[in-house]
Amino acid sequence: MHRIVILGAGVGGSVLANHLAEHLKEEIASGAVGITLLTDNPEHTYKPGFLYVAFGKDEARVFRRPVRELLNPLVTLETETVTGVDTKTRHVHTQSGRRFAFDQLVLATGARVLPQATPGLAERGNWFYTLEGALALRQKIDQIEGGRVVVSVIGIPHMCPVAPLEVTLILEDLLRLRGMREKVEILYTYPINRVHSIPSVAEWAAKEFESRGIRSETFFNADHVDPEKNVLASLEGTEIPFDLLIAIPEHRSASYLEDSGLAKGGWVATDRGTLAVNGQEGIWALGDTTDLPVSKAGSVAHYQAFVLARNVVCTFRGRKPAFQYDGKTMCFIETGLDSATFIEFSYLRPPRPQRPSKMIHWAKLVYNNTYWLNVRGVF
Amino acid sequence: MPDLTIKQEIDARGSACPGPLMELIRGLKSASVGEVVAVLSNDPGSNKDIPEWVQKIGYELVAAETTGNQTRFVVRKTK
Numbered sequence: 253m254h255r256i257v258i259l260g261a262g263v264g265g266s267v268l269a270n271h272l273a274e275h276l277k278e279e280i281a282s283g284a285v286g287i288t289l290l291t292d293n294p295e296h297t298y299k300p301g302f303l304y305v306a307f308g309k310d311e312a313r314v315f316r317r318p319v320r321e322l323l324n325p326l327v328t329l330e331t332e333t334v335t336g337v338d339t340k341t342r343h344v345h346t347q348s349g350r351r352f353a354f355d356q357l358v359l360a361t362g363a364r365v366l367p368q369a370t371p372g373l374a375e376r377g378n379w380f381y382t383l384e385g386a387l388a389l390r391q392k393i394d395q396i397e398g399g400r401v402v403v404s405v406i407g408i409p410h411m412c413p414v415a416p417l418e419v420t421l422i423l424e425d426l427l428r429l430r431g432m433r434e435k436v437e438i439l440y441t442y443p444i445n446r447v448h449s450i451p452s453v454a455e456w457a458a459k460e461f462e463s464r465g466i467r468s469e470t471f472f473n474a475d476h477v478d479p480e481k482n483v484l485a486s487l488e489g490t491e492i493p494f495d496l497l498i499a500i501p502e503h504r505s506a507s508y509l510e511d512s513g514l515a516k517g518g519w520v521a522t523d524r525g526t527l528a529v530n531g532q533e534g535i536w537a538l539g540d541t542t543d544l545p546v547s548k549a550g551s552v553a554h555y556q557a558f559v560l561a562r563n564v565v566c567t568f569r570g571r572k573p574a575f576q577y578d579g580k581t582m583c584f585i586e587t588g589l590d591s592a593t594f595i596e597f598s599y600l601r602p603p604r605p606q607r608p609s610k611m612i613h614w615a616k617l618v619y620n621n622t623y624w625l626n627v628r629g630v631f
Numbered sequence: 632m633p634d635l636t637i638k639q640e641i642d643a644r645g646s647a648c649p650g651p652l653m654e655l656i657r658g659l660k661s662a663s664v665g666e667v668v669a670v671l672s673n674d675p676g677s678n679k680d681i682p683e684w685v686q687k688i689g690y691e692l693v694a695a696e697t698t699g700n701q702t703r704f705v706v707r708k709t710k
């Protein structure tokens with residue numbers, strides 16, 4: 253039997269498993285191929301939902317479903333925490349002591365959020381990049397009475413590059429609705445010399461910030477938080493006192509990847525077209541865990557899964573894996589409580605943000621529900 | 632003469648903007664005052680981003696050596 257093992261049942265791993273099961277249903281039924289998906293959590297989380305949880309717009313449970321319900325029955329699901337990959341003997345090791353042999357392996361374990369990488373942040377900062385973080389931030393947002401809110405992007409790359417802009421713009425709108433906008437200063441910080449890594453998005457966002465009285469400080473690389481003084485200090489020597497700090501912490505791929513020699517500098521070096529892990533035979537990566545110069549976005553993991561399913565099938569059939577991912581990305585950007593824009597781009601085509609509208613916001617809300625079909629590989 | 636031993640040599644080729652600058656910043660964050668970090672970039676954006684950031688933070692751009700389409704930036708952490 254040809255054993256295809258996928259690590260991580262997030263967006264990329266789940267969509268890929270479902271596509272592969274569809275492509276290979278006859279071979280799976282005859283026992284020629286097996287697809288096993290290992291994941292550390294029996295629940296699948298739709299992470300974009302954290303933004304809505306932080307603003308109290310939705311309950312957390314809306315964004316979670318059992319992984320099994322989302323998978324084609326031909327996929328074998330194992331709830332296991334992966335602790336290592338032995339690329340020589342071609343085995344995956346898990347915390348419970350089990351070993352899974354593979355012919356082809358797909359790394360889809362996403363990104364971890366590391367608030368502890370910035371001294372003082374875990375004590376005094378808030379974030380919405382985990383469910384617990386979003387719930388804690390919700391309480392803080394409810395309690396804002398005035399003062400200064402700082403939104404600080406600490407680590408690049410991070411998941412969903414536009415989410416820091418979204419949290420800033422929604423907060424601004426919410427404070428206006430509460431009639432307390434004048435009492436609150438909003439300050440946004442970013443590590444490079446503009447407010448977003450993509451120049452056209454930075455240009456659009458800078459104008460949006462200006463028109464809505466949001467201040468920004470660029471070339472600001474957060475160094476530490478002083479939890480006693482409520483001050484965020486940068487490597488560049490700036491100190492910003494805050495009443496509420498909404499941070500986008502440092503990110504890295506799962507720790508077993510560094511330990512197994514599959515990640516360097518935090519991420520898995522991956523071929524930008526085929527999605528093969530550089531220097532490995534029959535090992536692939538997709539989604540947030542790669543080092544590719546694309547957004548760490550669910551849409552990316554999703555589009556990559558289409559390509560990768562075909563390359564894994566080609567490899568099984570003894571053909572050259574010739575399908576290429578072109579960098580396709582699509583991101584909605586919420587610009588307030590009831591308006592949004594979107595960007596669509598690829599490696600060669602930069603994005604052009606559209607004029608925000610209610611219609612695009614509604615499209616996003618619809619997508620938040622149709623996601624559960626999308627992840628099943630329906631479209 | 633100041634010590635020019637390179638504490639860390641970062642190859643950020645293939646990493647798109649702002650990757651090389653962020654990798655340089657990460658390298659310098661973990662360096663001690665006086666140490667030197669080098670980053671190799673083939674992203675044209677680095678030619679502007681990196682010297683601008685080094686000036687803003689007040690570190691020393693010891694060298695920017697261009698060969699073909701790639702540049703090696705050598706930066707000393709001065710404070």
Ligand SMILES: Cc1cc2nc3c(=O)[nH]c(=O)nc-3n(C[C@H](O)[C@H](O)[C@H](O)COP(=O)(O)OP(=O)(O)OC[C@H]3O[C@@H](n4cnc5c(N)ncnc54)[C@H](O)[C@@H]3O)c2cc1C
Nearest residue numbers: 260262263264292299300334362412539540548549550551
């Ligand atoms: C606040 C927020 C807002 C976002 N908004 C958007 C948006 O609007 N649009 C968009 O496109 N994207 C958005 N994203 C990004 C999107 O959620 C991610 O890019 C996407 O989930 C990446 O998919 P993935 O499959 O690579 O990783 P994930 O979906 O994170 O899945 C990784 C899986 O691996 C499992 N895993 C991890 N380590 C192990 C291990 N050691 N052993 C076994 N299993 C393991 C995890 O439990 C998880 O199930 C947002 C993210 C956040 C945090």
